[in-house]
């Protein structure tokens with residue numbers, strides 16, 4: 001889920017902003033966009049949004065504050081955007097508000113025009129606020145619509161006819177807590193919006209959905225809106241969450257990991273409310289999935305050894321560069337520890353010596369070594385409360401290879417990179433964690449062979465058998481790809 005509009009920077013969250021964010025994450029919120037209100041708050045807004053990878057923000061001036069849009073405000077937005085391109089994902093919120101009329105209409109309109117231009121200049125989507133100003137907002141937006149302008153009408157509360165015009169103008173429509181109110185007339189509109197244009201938001205701290213109506217709203221409640229919209233559209237909450245997440249991630253160009261989460265989002269989140277049980281409305285703060293934070297595991301995988309051979313003394317005259325590929329079954333064990341809930345540290349060992357060969361590009365059998373690797377790695381797990389979680393990490397490996405007719409052993413050290421998916425299955429006595437991982441290991445430096453590295457009939461062998469004085473001298477650089485499947489246990493003891 002993405003809460004596309006949440007004023008997490010305002011003072012109502014000063015006391016417990018971190019807890020509010022933690023609750024949101026544990027309820028399955030993958031990202032939150034914080035729109036701006038006024039220039040004097042930009043610095044504070046950015047300091048909040050820059051604190052967590054779960055947060056992005058908009059920059060812009062709300063129609064209530066149109067009088068605060070000064071001659072240098074556009075330049076300030078450009079400058080701050082330039083310094084915070086990874087955090088600032090939208091221009092907003094901007095628009096018109098004739099209900100409160102805090103600023104004269106003409107001033108609101110002028111500032112809206114200017115900010116739409118700015119959005120096109122910066123190639124950012126806009127977040128549009130509209131209250132009792134349907135006609136003017138749409139006509140101004142259309143004036144600027146050159147097929148490049150994109151964005152969302154947030155907190156949509158107008159008629160189905162108006163929604164159609166907004167869609168025609170190329171915009172997304174986002175719904176908030178008022179869809180859950182008894183008197184809501186938005187159902188008709190919610191039904192016909194195409195699935196690729198609909199989004200959800202809380203507009204926290206305002207607009208809390210039922211059953212929290214009248215209280216402070218917070219991003220973890222965005223699921224109530226997803227639930228209500230799913231009900232109106234006669235689809236599942238999972239489908240609604242997937243569609244709205246995908247739409248928000250692509251409109252606001254949110255970090256591609258989020259898009260990855262969508263693939264795993266249909267798995268139940270631990271903190272998600274069970275809507276079947278009407279009384280259960282409290283969102284609990286979750287415990288870490290791994291009870292004792294320490295686990296042990298066994299792995300099975302395949303060690304694909306990619307060797308780059310360089311012959312130094314022209315023993316192979318026809319080709320002095322080869323690539324050798326060999327695949328060997330690997331087995332091992334590891335121990336894991338969580339210092340904080342989103343980082344796993346791992347120490348592991350694997351060995352591979354059972355041989356099965358692939359090929360070389362020089363018509364020779366591959367060089368096959370036996371390997372023993374000792375790995376120290378970390379994994380970042382951005383969404384650790386899911387049933388299935390993505391991770392990526394790095395580390396260092398000590399690789400010891402035994403090779404050649406003389407069984408020489410060389411140990412090299414090098415970085416590793418790893419990505420994968422892990423699940424967690426609860427049992428009364430602990431958690432079982434199956435994991436599928438792709439790991440690449442880059443032992444640094446070349447090994448130098450001065451005897452036949454293949455150890456069987458080959459043209460290298462020929463080379464020094466015919467002329468005993470001349471031995472093949474070659475350097476070999478190696479990359480190890482070790483995809484593995486691991487089963488680990490995090491016991492309760």
Ligand SMILES: [Zn+2]
Nearest residue numbers: 093129154155
């Ligand atoms: Zn608004």
Ligand SMILES: [Zn+2]
Nearest residue numbers: 005035093203
């Ligand atoms: Zn707002």
